[in-house]
Amino acid sequence: MATSLPPPLRSRRTLELPDDVMEEIFLRLPADNPASLARVAGGCKSWLAMVSDPNFAPAYRRLRDAPPMLGFLYNYRYTDEGAPYWTSHFRAAAALPPRVRRDRKHWRALDSRHGLVLFDTPESDGHLVVSDLVTGEHWKIDGHITFPDACNATVLCARDGCDHRDCHGGPFLVACVDSVVAGDRRITCAMFYSSVTGKWIDPIFVEQPNVIDARGHSAVLGNKVYVPCVKDGSVVEYNTRENKLSVIKAPFEVQDQKIELMGVEDGMLLFASVVKPRLYLWSMEAGPRGAAGRAQSRFIELGPLLPRPVLVDNTEVSAVGFAEGVGVIFIKTKVGLYTIHLKSKQSNQVHRGYINKVMPYMSFYTGAWEPLPASDEA
Secondary structure, three states, X not given: OOOOOOOOOOOOOOOOOOHHHHHHHHHOOOOOOOHHHHXXXXXXXXXXXXXXXXXXXXXXXXXXXXXXXXXXXXXXXEOOOOOXXXXXXXXXXXXXXXXXXXXXXXXXXXXXXXXXXXXXXXXXXXXXXXXXXXXXXXXXXXXXXXXXXXEEEEEEEOOOOOOOOOOOOOOEEEEEEEEEEEOOEEEEEEEEEEXXXXXXXXXXXXXXXXXXXXXXXXXXXXXXXXEEEXXXXXXXXXXXXXXXXXXXXXXXXXXXXXXXEEEEXXXXXXEEEEEOOEEEEEEEEEOHHHOEEEEEEEEEEOOOOOOHHHHHOOOOOEEEEEEOOOOEEEEEEOOEEEEEEOOOOOEEEEEOOOOOOOEEEEOOOOOOOOOOOOHHHO
């Protein structure tokens, strides 16, 4: 019996899309996972040319309201070498090169904003260092903070009209606000360093009874830096353009509440504090010359978001970090560090340690500077 012939093989044709269509697809890849662009770059020469084009990265950033959170910095104090020392750690939330996410022994991260990180380096000539972790650029600042535990230091982009989606290589300021005692008077002192002039300006002073929270989070609105005080819900406003200091009050509605966290949300100052079992949030407009403006309040029930034991025992639960632009708050508990997304009300454990201060690192990474590792290597 004759056997039938197999059906003819059909040729497989790869669907080829025009370059402009492929570029539109690449522009919409998720910004919070730079490895996706790295895989594109490794696909073929034409794709590599697209994502390496000087016009690609600016277009990629314009499609997004804010840079993604590539990770966060935190500090640990070690004593294994006799004398105690700090080490700055980076926990990556995306696939990043090793030089970005490496530990920095004898360095302490003081602040992170606008794609920049401010480090105190007491074992390295005692300088402050400002680093762009994405590009690898860093700048040493002459002089150092004599008493870093008593000074709240802030780094910020100083480019006029910048939307802070592409601050790489731009001018910056470092603002320092601290408390000094003169007899029976307590005085707040402030000064800033400009990368344009390469100099610190002369300090200015205001007499007010509250101590600056040196380890607290500062907030930046335009050219104004806001620094919390330890007690009384007071906030010092430092206007770097006019070189003036003012004092405002946080809009707390919970008695004896303190400022655990400050940030900026939708152009307003954001204050956060945990009173078990709730996370309280206050948003306030900052008026002219230190006047407090309209305030709004809300709260989030933590019961569905955190392990029940940490909400019913006497251990501390507090807000220790805020990723501006993406609406993520970090919560410290005895069983680890959690993130809470303010819009989705979802939580996630991101670290098992006990971390007192989290500094999110917000920046775009399109892989234009060097190849990225695979996602399982990050």
